[in-house]
Amino acid sequence: MRVNGKPTRTIWLAADAKDGIGDIEVIDQRKLPHAFVTVRLKSLDEAAVAIREMWIRGAPLIGATAAYGIALAMRVDPSDASLAKAYDILLETRPTAINLRWALDDLRNTLKQVPPERRAVAAYRRAAEICDEDVAICSSIGDHGLSVIKQIAAKKAKGETTNILTHCNAGWLATVDWGTALAPIYKAFDAGLDIHVWVDETRPRNQGASLTAWELNQHGVPHTVIVDNVGGHLMQHGRVDMCIVGTDRVTTNGDVCNKIGTYLKALAAKDNNVPFYVALPSPTIDWTMKSGMDIPIEERDGAEVTVMTGRTKDGQVVDVTITPEGSPAANFGFDVTPARLVTGLVTERGVCAADEAGLKSLFPSH
Numbered sequence: 001m002r003v004n005g006k007p008t009r010t011i012w013l014a015a016d017a018k019d020g021i022g023d024i025e026v027i028d029q030r031k032l033p034h035a036f037v038t039v040r041l042k043s044l045d046e047a048a049v050a051i052r053e054m055w056i057r058g059a060p061l062i063g064a065t066a067a068y069g070i071a072l073a074m075r076v077d078p079s080d081a082s083l084a085k086a087y088d089i090l091l092e093t094r095p096t097a098i099n100l101r102w103a104l105d106d107l108r109n110t111l112k113q114v115p116p117e118r119r120a121v122a123a124y125r126r127a128a129e130i131c132d133e134d135v136a137i138c139s140s141i142g143d144h145g146l147s148v149i150k151q152i153a154a155k156k157a158k159g160e161t162t163n164i165l166t167h168c169n170a171g172w173l174a175t176v177d178w179g180t181a182l183a184p185i186y187k188a189f190d191a192g193l194d195i196h197v198w199v200d201e202t203r204p205r206n207q208g209a210s211l212t213a214w215e216l217n218q219h220g221v222p223h224t225v226i227v228d229n230v231g232g233h234l235m236q237h238g239r240v241d242m243c244i245v246g247t248d249r250v251t252t253n254g255d256v257c258n259k260i261g262t263y264l265k266a267l268a269a270k271d272n273n274v275p276f277y278v279a280l281p282s283p284t285i286d287w288t289m290k291s292g293m294d295i296p297i298e299e300r301d302g303a304e305v306t307v308m309t310g311r312t313k314d315g316q317v318v319d320v321t322i323t324p325e326g327s328p329a330a331n332f333g334f335d336v337t338p339a340r341l342v343t344g345l346v347t348e349r350g351v352c353a354a355d356e357a358g359l360k361s362l363f364p365s366h
């Protein structure tokens with residue numbers, strides 16, 4: 001996608017890399033929307049911090065960064081012990097997004113077949129491939145999701161805007177490029193469809209208000225930021241034609257784990273007959289898990305709930321506390337939307353029912 005008109009990905013090899021080996025650069029998403037800042041990851045530990053502290057975030061980008069985290073470890077020490085240690089350090093950074101384990105397993109399997117002296121080159125090459133594959137996958141999700149939006153738009157009266165609600169950030173910032181839930185939206189906008197996006201702010205980290213809104217602004221897509229509790233009201237009044245969200249893990253029964261608050265949107269959508277779609281790349285499917293109820297749900301620091309960051313009128317970015325001294329806060333990062341509330345899963349291979357038969361019809365080798 002473009003930042004200030006310049007084609008940009010969320011992760012790339014630094015320009016001073018030699019023979020495909022070097023530092024990694026990412027967009028520091030903590031600084032958005034107030035500043036566009038990139039940061040260099042020079043070591044395994046820095047890659048782990050970037051994932052854990054959410055300098056980067058979003059399931060596919062977490063996977064891509066973890067792959068480069070292994071590469072950064074291999075350029076220093078390509079031994080079996082170093083590979084095992086890097087795998088463990090990266091795996092514990094965030095528990096919910098399955099793309100993390102998927103990417104780490106991929107790198108470990110690839111590198112086990114390569115002698116240590118060639119592992120750094122192989123790791124960087126595979127990490128770069130994972131990034132390119134993610135871009136292609138997300139573009140395909142965009143194409144299949146565009147068909148869904150076109151069908152829904154076709155039912156509207158002539159001249160009526162199609163209103164799409166999304167939660168959290170499942171745009172290009174959450175992937176290497178394009179995004180998952182936002183890819184169909186970008187493709188619909190580029191195809192000239194009259195669309196408008198309701199953007200859930202997504203407390204406590206405000207990925208909607210900060211990141212999705214910033215992305216949509218960069219691309220010129222009409223949108224409105226709403227607080228997390230508005231969606232149900234809008235749906236009751238016929239002001240949402242479809243919902244589309246991303247996901248951090250889909251289990252084989254079609255349950256969908258995504259940013260906290262997604263479940264409530266799906267309930268409201270069901271009650272109001274609003275189609276509720278989930279966009280996902282295949283590495284987000286956990287073929288080893290049968291039910292979403294078994295997914296580990298990340299619990300983060302309560303300070304993310306009690307303290308908010310924002311820009312003052314004079315341009316300073318400051319933290320403010322919004323709760324009384326001494327009130328504890330709980331911070332559950334994700335929830336599970338049962339498959340029965342999901343209209344369809346939009347993957348790189350097409351749209352399927354949110355159940356095992358649907359998933360296997362698109363991915364029969366599993």
Ligand code: MRU
Nearest residue numbers: 057058059168170174246247259
């Ligand atoms: O905690 P985050 O910001 O990493 O959570 C991200 C989400 O929940 C996204 O919606 C999900 O990863 C899908 S990203 C394409």
